[in-house]
Amino acid sequence: MNGNKAITKRDVDFAKWYTDVVMAAKLARYSNVKGCIIYEPNGTAIWEKIQQVLDRKFKETGHKNVQMPMLIPENLLRKEGELVAGFAPEVAWVTQGGNKELEERLCIRPTSETLFSDYYHDVVKSYKDLPLKYNQWCNVMRWEKEARPFLRGREFFWQEGHTVHATKEEAEAETRRMLQVYEEFFKDYLAIPVITGRKTEKEKFAGADYTLTVEALMYNGVTLQSGTSHYFGQKFSKAYDIKFVNKDNQFDYAYQTSWGVSNRMIGALIMVHSDDAGLVLPPRIAPIQVAIIPIGKDERVMALANKYKKELLENNITAYVDDSEKSPGFKFAEAEVNGIPVRIEIGSRDIENNQITFARRDTFEKTTKPLDTDVVKYTKELLETIQKDMFNRALERREKLTFEAHNLKEMEDILNKQPGFIHAMWCGDNACEEKIKEIKGCKSRCIMEDAKPIDNKCVCCGKQAKYHVIWGIQY
């Protein structure tokens, strides 16, 4: 394949290629509301598929969904100092309602720790009420200057889990468990290998004791923070007075966590897997897995195409027959740009030659099989192979773009040549982190918690190193 004419080549201009793929696959468009995006059917369907899988995983791990209000009164927002400092500069304020000036302005939630904490203050009285493990799927708003579909914008979609526990141990275990849920989801469904670890003090969530993170590497070597799980300790419970009577009949402040992933994951899907012909989707997350393209109007062809569709659907493989007036070539390109993992081609001549053709979206590889092939079985296997191969290719790419640096010069050379994940030791000093940021905005991605040291000196100051850190340029 030579790519799609509507799409800039990925190696020529990655940013333009990204936007072109989003538009050509009809995932989203810029709206006339500044900073906001319209998510079209193809983009919304991927998000719904992601929601389905994650929601099941959340429920399996004992979480329940709730819906908090979307507005936060200013005084409620201001109760926890660090959170306000972090978010106040980037919120949208409602100051008028029903044609009147409001006595107190309300912000559209940028995140809902404050609302959940206020609720927990009201309902948590005794250790018998704990834990409460709640989640919500919602829209949030942050007043960003620019918008890029799925990556940055004023309004975005996410889930935010907020839990409250009687003990530190239980809350910390929850923080780790949800990080693991995310890690497995990226690996098993999105076919994206990720690195997990702890954020530095500078990069952690405003108000958290510590933040665990899922970091992914895009095709161009830029890193994407893809999911976070925060341990709050008693910070919010003290600010919002979430007190309960423990087993020893004493008052104690509760322990809290929060964790979230957003539709930014769709941006990661594009930037890790897609190519010059458009979107490439891993089969387990593709809303439609198989495009059946009849060639010509032969009745036998149409009958066969519809028979395959029926059999596939009965076996939980999503499929459609493209029986539109368009030419076969146009239909092929359309299935390709939309990222449908498998295309089945069938024409009159194929029937005479006793064959059908399976085309893989990820590799463009075509396989011809006899007509009496068990189509369901073969398709199922092919989809699993594609899923596995996509993960392995992404892993290979990541390994190719993973580097080690032992001093600033090495770090600079890497970033100037080809950015990626850079392993380097760090003394823990904020000044060194700031200095490294001067090199093309390179930031710490996470502290590797179980990795061996690769040096004993800080990559920046050369003093005793404390942490093995992954660095990179971020979206």
Next chain:
Amino acid sequence: MNGNKAITKRDVDFAKWYTDVVMAAKLARYSNVKGCIIYEPNGTAIWEKIQQVLDRKFKETGHKNVQMPMLIPENLLRKEGELVAGFAPEVAWVTQGGNKELEERLCIRPTSETLFSDYYHDVVKSYKDLPLKYNQWCNVMRWEKEARPFLRGREFFWQEGHTVHATKEEAEAETRRMLQVYEEFFKDYLAIPVITGRKTEKEKFAGADYTLTVEALMYNGVTLQSGTSHYFGQKFSKAYDIKFVNKDNQFDYAYQTSWGVSNRMIGALIMVHSDDAGLVLPPRIAPIQVAIIPIGKDERVMALANKYKKELLENNITAYVDDSEKSPGFKFAEAEVNGIPVRIEIGSRDIENNQITFARRDTFEKTTKPLDTDVVKYTKELLETIQKDMFNRALERREKLTFEAHNLKEMEDILNKQPGFIHAMWCGDNACEEKIKEIKGCKSRCIMEDAKPIDNKCVCCGKQAKYHVIWGIQY
């Protein structure tokens, strides 16, 4: 059953009873954000179940989900005059973002006709692009003075379908089809019989050519507008310039519809079916259908309870075993207040007597069956019986509270004694509608489109009647 102590008797104070049921069943609570409600796990789970069923129905009728922005710039809102006039007094305005005053204020969507029309203006070029049949599940905001869970509040949850068509006929057929989807959903899932018809000019949606509506009658005889489907003709397409090239190669303005139902349906479920013991849910919409209550700690009892649970779950009947420390009586009351349709009770003595007990939530009726009963089969039948019986009881109640009036005196007498659905003829004159409203705020619910006249004179002025109308007091 004598009811639940935490719940005011329905016949004593209906409004208080309603709030008590919402609180006792832990569906929702008032938040500390004025006018906004917190939807707790039990309430959210019902909404998710409703979404699941309706979303499938929308997709089966060819609709796709999208997500529009939640903010509308003032100039965009003002393009269609009637809509603005209807909604402008009750919207929330964002005037500051990222610590700056905005050049143009933006309202939080009260409904999204403007955003969809602006989008359709951008993407609709030819009859080949049509129809576009989109829907979104979202939160909307209207600056109400007070909040009542599921009935009225500043923020609520709904779906809004917005479609655009090449012809009047197609758009009108869509308007009717979606009304029918709603009607069937109310009947088949919510077990609520509804009346459908056309809104009068006074009561129709701001900006619509006409509005079709689904009207339900609550236990106390008050009516609830429960879903609407609007035909816009070319009103919005002219205001937002949605032009396309038709088959004759001429420019034409597109034809549009919109239709929506909200989480107000949960309010209807409560006010139609519930009782002094708490929530009563129709089995097809109950998030949990069966509560299995083991009596005592006998191992055989627990084994049997878990076996039933497993078998029920395998057959797509949602069930749980309440193995908590609470007393059986407490567990019974909890399953009751939460509206679980069927309760299975099993204790050591039951095993010795070779029996288990099935209790219906809707009638409190208990049936004892031998241990070798096919529990899955019997439960399935029982759930279907409950579903049917609930519908029939609601229908009976509605028929009991349906009246006819031939003059204002009769209307007044009915409304003073026991409100309900009142059939009465109307001349079509706005003045008569206004005059009828003076009787306890009684409003036209809908014009019956296929019903026979019950008189030839207007119930108000006595002049020639044009319409057979249903009237009632509304929430």
